[in-house]
Amino acid sequence: MPEPALHEIATLDEVDRDGAVREAAEAVRGDTRAAFFRKGGVLAGVGLAAALPGGIALAQGTPKSDVKILNYALTLEYLEAAFYAEAIAMGKLDGVTATFAQVTGAHENEHVAALQQALGSAAVKKPQFDFKGTTGSEGTFLRTAQTLEDTGVAAYQGQAGRIKTPAVLASAGAILAVEARHAAWVRDIIGAGQSPSPAPAAFSKPLTMKEVLDAVGQTGFIKS
Amino acid sequence: MTPDLTPLKKFDTDGALQEAADGLTRSSLFRRGGLLVAGGLAAGALPAAIVAAQGVPKGDIAILNYALTLEYLEAAFYRKALDDGALKGQYRRFAQVAGEHEQAHVEALKKALGGKAVKRPSFDFGGVTADQATFAQTAITVEDLGVEAYQGQAGNIKTPAILAAAISIHPIEARHAAWIRSIVGGGSGEPSPAPAAFNPAKDMSAVLAAVQGTGFITMDRAESGSAVTAQPQMTG
Numbered sequence: 001m002p003e004p005a006l007h008e009i010a011t012l013d014e015v016d017r018d019g020a021v022r023e024a025a026e027a028v029r030g031d032t033r034a035a036f037f038r039k040g041g042v043l044a045g046v047g048l049a050a051a052l053p054g055g056i057a058l059a060q061g062t063p064k065s066d067v068k069i070l071n072y073a074l075t076l077e078y079l080e081a082a083f084y085a086e087a088i089a090m091g092k093l094d095g096v097t098a099t100f101a102q103v104t105g106a107h108e109n110e111h112v113a114a115l116q117q118a119l120g121s122a123a124v125k126k127p128q129f130d131f132k133g134t135t136g137s138e139g140t141f142l143r144t145a146q147t148l149e150d151t152g153v154a155a156y157q158g159q160a161g162r163i164k165t166p167a168v169l170a171s172a173g174a175i176l177a178v179e180a181r182h183a184a185w186v187r188d189i190i191g192a193g194q195s196p197s198p199a200p201a202a203f204s205k206p207l208t209m210k211e212v213l214d215a216v217g218q219t220g221f222i223k224s
Numbered sequence: 225m226t227p228d229l230t231p232l233k234k235f236d237t238d239g240a241l242q243e244a245a246d247g248l249t250r251s252s253l254f255r256r257g258g259l260l261v262a263g264g265l266a267a268g269a270l271p272a273a274i275v276a277a278q279g280v281p282k283g284d285i286a287i288l289n290y291a292l293t294l295e296y297l298e299a300a301f302y303r304k305a306l307d308d309g310a311l312k313g314q315y316r317r318f319a320q321v322a323g324e325h326e327q328a329h330v331e332a333l334k335k336a337l338g339g340k341a342v343k344r345p346s347f348d349f350g351g352v353t354a355d356q357a358t359f360a361q362t363a364i365t366v367e368d369l370g371v372e373a374y375q376g377q378a379g380n381i382k383t384p385a386i387l388a389a390a391i392s393i394h395p396i397e398a399r400h401a402a403w404i405r406s407i408v409g410g411g412s413g414e415p416s417p418a419p420a421a422f423n424p425a426k427d428m429s430a431v432l433a434a435v436q437g438t439g440f441i442t443m444d445r446a447e448s449g450s451a452v453t454a455q456p457q458m459t460g
Contacts, residue, residue: 110421177423180398198403202328
């Protein structure tokens with residue numbers, strides 16, 4: 001059975017393609033969207049921000065492109081964290097699925113906190129989300145989690161070669177591995193190691209920022 | 225503490241591996257212009273004999289050979305486990321799939337290194353593969369170590385295509401690690417497939433020390449000078 005693409009996950013309503021969603025997706029994506037990076041990239045006014053994972057500080061003079069990548073990561077982490085928080089709050093999860101949601105959600109919260117702390121005033125604000133009822137049953141929760149985690153892996157992988165700051169690369173690598181662990185874990189919960197395979201290929205495939213943000217935009221999960 | 229790399233030294237044909245382990249991979253190296261743009265390469269694909277191309281730094285060659293050594297070990301481990309026949313159900317499936325992946329990693333790295341590839345070492349897994357539980361615990365250790373190893377090198381790699389390849393393997397090792405932990409844990413969540421929010425990294429000396437500590441890599445019999453007939457050379 002083919003794995004659900006991100007855009008197939010919205011189960012209840014038609015994907016909300018109105019201006020609010022499109023605008024949100026474009027704001028996250030655009031190179032020239034100053035509103036997204038309110039302080040314009042380099043962390044000029046921030047000084048030495050608190051440590052990224054690994055105990056490394058994000059220094060002044062960090063390239064604009066690295067700040068953009070960190071904010072991209074933060075947006076995805078906001079989404080994952082909010083998804084797991086809602087799923088836990090819905091109370092429909094049992095056994096190892098509940099454990100997975102708790103553990104994974106806690107990790108995504110830590111990722112959010114670390115990225116926010118590193119970015120300081122350059123951090124994008126948390127969007128508003130609508131998970132379209134996917135948190136309301138164990139089955140849709142699991143399938144959605146699988147796709148979100150797989151997408152997270154591809155997103156981090158897609159940025160690794162573009163990162164200029166060693167500390168940022170180290171952090172991205174540390175998170176990438178954990179998103180891959182999440183992805184394998186949830187796949188194993190769903191399919192007991194058969195289908196979907198926890199490790200579907202010998203080499204992981206990256207996605208570009210545009211590919212990821214397009215897919216996220218199509219889910220309608222980001223309301224504003 | 226610099227590990228004793230004696231078991232691996234014979235593979236370090238130009239001192240690159242030792243040099244990398246000593247951390248001398250940085251300031252003396254530089255990228256030549258126009259080299260090996262990563263764009264357009266399929267995930268995991270490295271050009272054949274990439275290291276024969278001009279300008280691939282010695283440190284990158286050492287890292288590829290380091291990765292190849294670890295992949296040789298993993299591939300051999302899974303093959304031995306399957307041959308031993310003690311694995312059932314999800315354990316067996318895991319070993320089959322992970323083993324196929326590690327073999328694909330071996331082949332890709334060998335192809336990229338061409339004549340600079342280290343030879344496959346001899347391994348002795350000391351019976352851990354003959355029992356499902358010890359196999360699983362060892363797989364957890366080996367896969368976790370693989371994740372830490374790749375992660376520890378990402379920042380050292382100078383060639384974009386090589387970084388892209390390493391970053392395409394690193395998450396797969398992480399998937400393997402989580403998978404076998406999930407199997408062992410059943411529905412209990414312990415051992416956790418994802419034990420921490422940020423995966424730790426290990427530098428090359430720490431990984432090599434850990435590998436050496438397992439005792440899995442042995443001397444070739446032919447080199448030991450003993451009267452025992454040399455083992456057939458395996459070409460994996």
